[in-house]
Amino acid sequence: MLPETRRRFIPVVAVAALLLVWQLVCSLGLIPAFMLPSPVAVVTALANDFALICAHAATTLIEALTGLAIGVALGFALAVLMDRFETFYLAVQPLITLSQTVPTIAIAPLLVLWLGYGILPKIVLIVLTTFFPVAVSLADGFRSVDRDIIDLMRTMNATDVQIFIYAKLPAAAEQFFSGLKISATYAIVGAVIAEWLGGMSGLGVYMTRVRKSFSYDKMFASIVVVSALSLALMKLIELLERLCIPWKHVERNSDE
Numbered sequence: 001m002l003p004e005t006r007r008r009f010i011p012v013v014a015v016a017a018l019l020l021v022w023q024l025v026c027s028l029g030l031i032p033a034f035m036l037p038s039p040v041a042v043v044t045a046l047a048n049d050f051a052l053i054c055a056h057a058a059t060t061l062i063e064a065l066t067g068l069a070i071g072v073a074l075g076f077a078l079a080v081l082m083d084r085f086e087t088f089y090l091a092v093q094p095l096i097t098l099s100q101t102v103p104t105i106a107i108a109p110l111l112v113l114w115l116g117y118g119i120l121p122k123i124v125l126i127v128l129t130t131f132f133p134v135a136v137s138l139a140d141g142f143r144s145v146d147r148d149i150i151d152l153m154r155t156m157n158a159t160d161v162q163i164f165i166y167a168k169l170p171a172a173a174e175q176f177f178s179g180l181k182i183s184a185t186y187a188i189v190g191a192v193i194a195e196w197l198g199g200m201s202g203l204g205v206y207m208t209r210v211r212k213s214f215s216y217d218k219m220f221a222s223i224v225v226v227s228a229l230s231l232a233l234m235k236l237i238e239l240l241e242r243l244c245i246p247w248k249h250v251e252r253n254s255d256e
Contacts, residue, residue: 037217046221056206057225060195063119063202064187064229067126071183074127075134082135083142083168084160093139100132104193112198122194122202129190130183137179141172170245177241184233192226 019039025031026038033041046053078096082089107128111121145168153163195204203222210218 034214034216037220041217042220042224045215045217046224049218049221053203053206053222053225056201056203056222057229059201060188060191060203060226061229063122063191063194064126064233066119067123067190068130068183068187070123071127071130071187072134072180075131075179075183076138078131078135079138079142080164082139089139096132096135099128104129104190108194108197111194117198117200122191122199125194126187126190129186133179133182133186134176135179137175138172141175142168144175145171173245174241177237177245181234181237184237185230188226188230188233 022036023039026033026036026041037045078092082092104125108121108125111124115121115124149167150163153167158166191202192204192207195202196208199205203226207219207222210216210222
């Protein structure tokens with residue numbers, strides 16, 4: 001089997017096996033249906049509430065993409081400043097790390113209290129959860145550049161901007177996209193968590209409503225949609241990565 005085919009085939013088989021075992025467990029009555037709905041029941045609930053779920057998913061996606069864009073911009077700016085000014089790096093690095101030790105579920109009620117039940121507190125929460133992976137990965141990437149390359153460029157009278165564009169930015173690109181993938185998953189989950197605590201629409205609001213009515217098949221259906229949105233966003237980032245740093249994929253293919 002070709003490496004590329006094998007890479008695609010094995011995950012599909014693993015997911016199919018998991019779904020089959022799940023369906024068998026539910027069909028045999030080993031776990032009550034009210035505790036764990038079967039995959040068939042989840043798909044049926046998704047089909048029946050598809051239009052409503054899509055409407056809520058659109059709200060969540062808008063919040064996630066807006067917060068992610070702002071979070072990436074903030075993380076990029078912080079990483080550049082941390083690389084440019086050592087004092088700024090020493091002052092901000094522990095504060096950034098400390099900001100991630102506070103549970104998201106503890107921040108969300110405060111944001112709702114301060115900013116209301118609109119879209120603003122949700123976007124702020126997403127920004128707080130998405131800027132960190134980008135900032136840390138980029139800062140580490142900038143610092144991983146070979147000093148000999150920087151010294152060589154300085155002997156050729158390269159400016160700091162030129163060194164950043166032609167040496168540091170390409171060197172940090174792969175780490176940036178790794179951090180961006182993590183931030184993308186945080187964005188969707190962060191939006192859902194924020195919606196749990198208040199709002200008029202969104203997958204978090206939908207999940208709260210169906211949970212209160214004990215419709216756990218619809219609850220699982222919304223979880224499937226959340227996972228699908230996260231996977232789709234990660235796939236989009238992978239395609240963007242292939243466009244921006246194609247040489248990395250050429251190296252991997254040559255190694256295989």
